Amino acid sequence: xxxxxxxxxAEDLTLQLQRLTKRLARERQARLKAEEIAEHGLRExxxxxxxxxxxxxxxxxxxxxxxVEEAFRFTLKAVRTHCAAALAxxxxxxxxxxxxxxxxxxxxxxxxxxxxxxxxxxxxxxAPGIGLPGRVLQSRSAFWMDxxxxxxxxxxxxxxxxxxxxxxxxxxxxxxxxxxxxxxxxQLTIMKPNQVLLAVLTQIGVQLGRVFERSRSEAKxxxxxxxxxxxxxxxxxxxxxxMEEGFWPKxxxxxxxxxxxxxxxxxxxxxxxxxxxxxVQVADRLRAVVGQKGFVARLxxxxxxxxxxxxxxRALDVSHQIxxxxxxxxxxxxxxxxxxxxxxxxCTDDAASVMELVQLSxxxxxxxxxxxxxxxxxxxxxxxxxxxxxxxxESDMRIAMGRxxxxxxxxxxxxxxxxxxxxxxxxxxxDHPVRGLVPPAxxxxxxxxxxxxxxxxxxVLEEACREAATWIDDRHVAVNVSSVQLRSPRLLEHLISALxxxxxxxxxxxxxxxxxxxxxxxxxxxxxxxxxxxxxxKVAMDDFGTGYSxxxxxxxxxxxxxKIDRSFVANAMTDQSSMAVLKGVIQIGRDLGVxxxxxxxxxxGQLDLLRSLGCxxxxxxxxxxxxxxxxxxxxxx
Amino acid sequence: xxxxxxxxxEEAVTRSFGPEVWDDLVDEADVSGAYTSLGNYSDDEIxxxxxxxxxxxxxxxxxxxxxxxxxAMPILKERYGALFVGHPSAKNFVLSVNSIIHPEVRKxxxxxxxxxxxxxxxxxxxTLMSYQSSRKMCDLAHGFIKGASKLFCEEVDIHHLSCxxxxxxxxxMEVKWHx
Numbered sequence: 001x002x003x004x005x006x007x008x009x010a011e012d013l014t015l016q017l018q019r020l021t022k023r024l025a026r027e028r029q030a031r032l033k034a035e036e037i038a039e040h041g042l043r044e045x046x047x048x049x050x051x052x053x054x055x056x057x058x059x060x061x062x063x064x065x066x067x068v069e070e071a072f073r074f075t076l077k078a079v080r081t082h083c084a085a086a087l088a089x090x091x092x093x094x095x096x097x098x099x100x101x102x103x104x105x106x107x108x109x110x111x112x113x114x115x116x117x118x119x120x121x122x123x124x125x126x127a128p129g130i131g132l133p134g135r136v137l138q139s140r141s142a143f144w145m146d147x148x149x150x151x152x153x154x155x156x157x158x159x160x161x162x163x164x165x166x167x168x169x170x171x172x173x174x175x176x177x178x179x180x181x182x183x184x185x186x187q188l189t190i191m192k193p194n195q196v197l198l199a200v201l202t203q204i205g206v207q208l209g210r211v212f213e214r215s216r217s218e219a220k221x222x223x224x225x226x227x228x229x230x231x232x233x234x235x236x237x238x239x240x241x242x243m244e245e246g247f248w249p250k251x252x253x254x255x256x257x258x259x260x261x262x263x264x265x266x267x268x269x270x271x272x273x274x275x276x277x278x279x280v281q282v283a284d285r286l287r288a289v290v291g292q293k294g295f296v297a298r299l300x301x302x303x304x305x306x307x308x309x310x311x312x313x314r315a316l317d318v319s320h321q322i323x324x325x326x327x328x329x330x331x332x333x334x335x336x337x338x339x340x341x342x343x344x345x346x347c348t349d350d351a352a353s354v355m356e357l358v359q360l361s362x363x364x365x366x367x368x369x370x371x372x373x374x375x376x377x378x379x380x381x382x383x384x385x386x387x388x389x390x391x392x393x394e395s396d397m398r399i400a401m402g403r404x405x406x407x408x409x410x411x412x413x414x415x416x417x418x419x420x421x422x423x424x425x426x427x428x429x430x431d432h433p434v435r436g437l438v439p440p441a442x443x444x445x446x447x448x449x450x451x452x453x454x455x456x457x458x459x460v461l462e463e464a465c466r467e468a469a470t471w472i473d474d475r476h477v478a479v480n481v482s483s484v485q486l487r488s489p490r491l492l493e494h495l496i497s498a499l500x501x502x503x504x505x506x507x508x509x510x511x512x513x514x515x516x517x518x519x520x521x522x523x524x525x526x527x528x529x530x531x532x533x534x535x536x537x538k539v540a541m542d543d544f545g546t547g548y549s550x551x552x553x554x555x556x557x558x559x560x561x562x563k564i565d566r567s568f569v570a571n572a573m574t575d576q577s578s579m580a581v582l583k584g585v586i587q588i589g590r591d592l593g594v595x596x597x598x599x600x601x602x603x604x605g606q607l608d609l610l611r612s613l614g615c616x617x618x619x620x621x622x623x624x625x626x627x628x629x630x631x632x633x634x635x636x637x
Numbered sequence: 638x639x640x641x642x643x644x645x646x647e648e649a650v651t652r653s654f655g656p657e658v659w660d661d662l663v664d665e666a667d668v669s670g671a672y673t674s675l676g677n678y679s680d681d682e683i684x685x686x687x688x689x690x691x692x693x694x695x696x697x698x699x700x701x702x703x704x705x706x707x708x709a710m711p712i713l714k715e716r717y718g719a720l721f722v723g724h725p726s727a728k729n730f731v732l733s734v735n736s737i738i739h740p741e742v743r744k745x746x747x748x749x750x751x752x753x754x755x756x757x758x759x760x761x762x763x764t765l766m767s768y769q770s771s772r773k774m775c776d777l778a779h780g781f782i783k784g785a786s787k788l789f790c791e792e793v794d795i796h797h798l799s800c801x802x803x804x805x806x807x808x809x810m811e812v813k814w815h816x
Binding site: 035166188 | 673674675716722723724725729733736737740741743744745747
């Protein structure tokens with residue numbers, strides 16, 4: 001029993017041992033499995049945290065960064081470190097190109113080792129579908145190669161093999177649905193695809209895309225801030241920047257400011273849409289003249305500018321080409337117009353800064369305009385001062401009226417048939433408290449350009465009428481009227497007002513207009529002159545012979561008198577052609593039944609000559625200098 | 638010391654000498670013996686286990702560590718196969734210790750104090766590897782390299798040019814690869 005019992009007990013123990021051994025093995029298996037599961041979980045958790053950290057770092061940097069390059073450099077380093085990779089590299093699309101180009105941005109700890117590989121990439125561009133970057137460009141999704149060194153579709157396989165690169169993967173940098181760049185990462189070992197990593201890197205691609213997008217919209221804002229929307233030309237700000245950054249340091253260029261002649265007329269006649277169309281064509285012509293490398297800007301309105309490198313001759317040549325080009329008619333669909341342009345040119349030597357260069361060119365342009373347009377004016381020393389003087393004169397003139405600095409002087413005119421004083425020409429005088437007597441030739445042009453002539457002209461009319469009304473006999477008073485006044489719709493009203501207020505009979509007022517003023521006053525001048533004469537006011541053509549001397553003007557326009565310029569009188573004795581003009585004009589006056597008046601008669605000889613030629617009336621120092629009326633009137637009395 | 642090292646040692650001893658020998662080692666070393674790979678245990682325990690093993694096998698602790706390192710490598714490959722994928726050679730694998738293997742260790746043990754190995758290329762493609770650790774376990778590294786080369790079916794010669802166990806402030810090993 002005992003032995004049976006012992007043997008059974010031994011069997012039990014063996015069985016129990018076996019069961020325990022099995023149980024231990026199961027426990028051990030379970031522990032290993034539990035450890036494996038736990039390790040897997042820990043690894044995943046760790047990877048996720050690292051991925052999040054990477055995403056967060058890149059997102060933060062992407063938000064901070066204003067430069068695509070800067071954002072890429074940061075991200076490449078962060079991604080490469082995260083992946084423990086050997087090299088990270090970027091290809092991107094240049095504007096309007098379909099292929100990827102090397103961006104010249106990479107990250108590695110061992111540039112020397114990978115220099116051949118990087119060089120291999122520098123000479124390549126990747127069309128959609130070609131190579132690792134091209135595949136990503138085409139599919140717009142990340143792509144993984146286990147071993148680029150042996151992958152036939154990897155164009156740089158040999159270079160990769162030579163420097164020990166194996167696994168490689170690339171992700172798209174996307175803006176909206178467009179791939180704008182591809183980032184590639186390379187490992188020193190062969191690796192199977194890590195989809196989680198690719199998903200994280202794809203997110204990073206979206207973050208970097210935002211930097212691209214922001215950079216693009218900033219570039220657009222910058223472009224818009226420096227360009228004219230209508231003509232697409234750079235604007236004033238861009239011109240200044242260009243000169244300051246690119247040109248000024250060398251100082252070997254000329255600035256040409258271009259102002260269109262008669263642009264306002266086109267705008268007024270055909271409307272602003274046509275004016276805009278004209279500006280677009282103007283911009284195109286200007287671009288065509290200066291060529292692709294030339295710089296053209298629109299400064300606003302109808303003012304443009306270009307920079308010319310080289311000497312003054314070259315600048316004048318370009319200026320001439322521009323003028324010629326702008327003289328050709330512009331076909332604006334509804335109309336064909338001719339405009340022309342004025343150009344102000346300044347050399348860098350004359351200016352101490354870009355701003356001064358612009359200012360001086362502007363002065364030169366003003367001169368070109370002032371001299372009638374259609375021409376180029378080079379800035380010359382003294383112009384600036386002359387402009388300053390004009391401005392000063394202009395501002396003095398504005399207060400001169402209130403200070404009663406103007407007065408009129410009257411020069412007598414005498415008939416040659418009976419040597420009788422029949423009237424006076426009223427001449428304005430400006431007695432400036434500091435400048436002294438300012439010659440009319442100095443301030444009248446300034447007054448005309450600043451439109452102050454309207455106020456001054458009105459005062460002259462009123463003052464002359466008021467004075468003349470006090471004269472004891474029926475002598476007339478002649479008043480000069482400028483083209484600005486002739487164009488003014490209020491001239492007639494001012495005439496009537498001056499006559500009414502003074503009580504001077506209309507036939508004792510004579511208006512003198514120069515031929516130039518007639519031309520400048522446009523087509524309606526005939527109507528205006530007729531209306532003036534209808535009032536009973538007489539009209540004389542002043543300075544005949546110096547301007548266009550058009551006989552048709554004399555024939556077509558209603559005149560009561562022709563005033564022959566003093567130069568013919570002065571030269572008649574010595575110059576045959578002056579004598580011929582003098583004779584001719586007097587004859588024409590007689591034929592047309594218009595009185596002729598010779599100006600500037602200073603000698604008895606001149607008087608006798610004019611009398612012999614049959615001139616009706618004379619004026620000049622021989623008869624009397626212009627003086628204040630008080631004495632004249634008394635003398636006449 | 639990480640629990641996984643104790644697991645590897647247990648596995649190596651068990652495979653070579655049977656589970657009883659491991660039980661004896663645990664008893665004689667007077668250590669708990671209950672190790673999980675995720676746990677962290679006193680360095681003294683591994684030192685104690687190695688010392689007992691050395692006495693039992695009439696080997697020096699250095700020799701035990703080298704043996705252990707070599708035997709541990711195939712077991713590591715069974716357990717962490719991913720670490721071995723993609724390496725064309727033992728050298729390539731060993732050089733990835735800083736960049737791949739230890740980062741993987743850190744995933745499991747936040748803040749693990751992994752030693753850092755400095756590698757330099759020596760004469761004729763040899764690798765100069767320097768190691769500095771208060772654990773002074775250069776022999777374990779030696780064994781690991783031996784074991785790795787066996788896995789890649791390569792021969793390797795390792796010379797300890799200087800050793801912390803012999804008073805140097807750092808260990809410097811020269812590894813000659815025979816592929």
